[in-house]
């Protein structure tokens with residue numbers, strides 16, 4: 098009897114160790130690059146969508162006739178998603194380029210979303226990228242953050258990645274985790290929790306994107322071209338004809354990653370909803386105050402940003 102229990106415990110422990118090792122190894126698998134035609138379909142503005150390099154990459158553009166965008170063929174429940182992206186060069190105020198996950202077509206009034214949004218650019222100013230997410234239609238509670246990029250994203254390709262599990266969302270730029278959200282109970286439905294597709298789009302965001310809407314789209318500088326390459330769709334595909342792929346991911350950040358993230362945020366973050374006391378009198382429940390981040394933000398705007 099005792100021996101039997103011991104054996105069962107041993108087997109249990111052993112299999113737990115195997116699972117833990119397995120999770121470790123599947124964290125990010127750069128092998129699974131997917132070509133544009135295998136992973137995606139045009140969504141709109143089809144004649145402004147041009148695959149190149151034998152379908153490995155795609156360029157999408159906005160001109161006098163149309164903006165454009167593409168979407169993944171499958172929807173995914175959790176995973177790691179990445180693309181190398183090169184933004185339009187030159188004056189690009191009002192031009193929003195995105196890489197994001199969403200399910201608003203399938204769940205119109207309770208959609209989930211995880212975003213990267215590039216906010217356009219004018220000569221001499223910083224390049225800004227925004228991240229945000231919604232869960233179950235929580236559009237009344239934006240969770241935006243904005244950061245300066247430490248490079249010119251229109252000169253070269255850089256990797257932008259989203260890790261999404263049951264418990265966390267992590268945004269990566271190249272190998273730097275720039276934002277890490279841990280789900281807490283009090284968020285209730287606000288954390289993305291239904292399968293989503295992946296999208297890339299370019300469109301006119303003149304009324305808000307660049308300088309808060311101060312600098313507008315000028316199509317005489319167009320066509321505006323954004324290039325996407327090296328797609329990683331390392332997710333659990335939800336295919337109605339097949340069972341869900343085996344799919345497990347690690348939730349944490351290694352301490353080295355956490356240090357890099359802190360270094361990035363304390364230097365390059367320009368906005369976080371977590372410290373915006375004008376907008377949220379009580380901070381949203383997942384917010385964790387980092388006093389050095391706060392000090393950094395208060396250098397820009399002591400009236401908006403404060404500790405709670």
Ligand SMILES: *[C@@H]1O[C@H](CO)[C@@H](O)[C@H](O)[C@H]1NC(C)=O
Nearest residue numbers: 118121122347349350351352
């Ligand atoms: C698993 O990840 C930890 C850090 O999270 C690392 O120290 C360890 O070497 C990894 N183990 C394997 C087998 O890759």
Ligand SMILES: *[C@@H]1O[C@H](CO)[C@@H](O)[C@H](O)[C@H]1NC(C)=O
Nearest residue numbers: 133134135148150151152153
């Ligand atoms: C690119 O993908 C399209 C659509 O699947 C296909 O018709 C075409 O042959 C592909 N081109 C190359 C060079 O693989």
Ligand SMILES: *[C@@H]1O[C@H](CO)[C@@H](O)[C@H](O)[C@H]1NC(C)=O
Nearest residue numbers: 186187188220317318319320
């Ligand atoms: C911006 O675009 C204009 C018009 O196409 C071109 O003459 C100019 O050289 C470009 N500037 C840069 C910095 O690329």
Ligand SMILES: *[C@@H]1O[C@H](CO)[C@@H](O)[C@H](O)[C@H]1NC(C)=O
Nearest residue numbers: 206207233234285286287290
């Ligand atoms: C999501 O929203 C729907 C519709 O508003 C609601 O019925 C459901 O309970 C919500 N789910 C969660 C997990 O909050």
Ligand SMILES: *[C@@H]1O[C@H](CO)[C@@H](O)[C@H](O)[C@H]1NC(C)=O
Nearest residue numbers: 191301302303304313314316
């Ligand atoms: C871009 O959007 C702005 C604000 O919505 C609008 O006023 C403007 O006409 C648009 N420009 C073009 C070229 O569509």
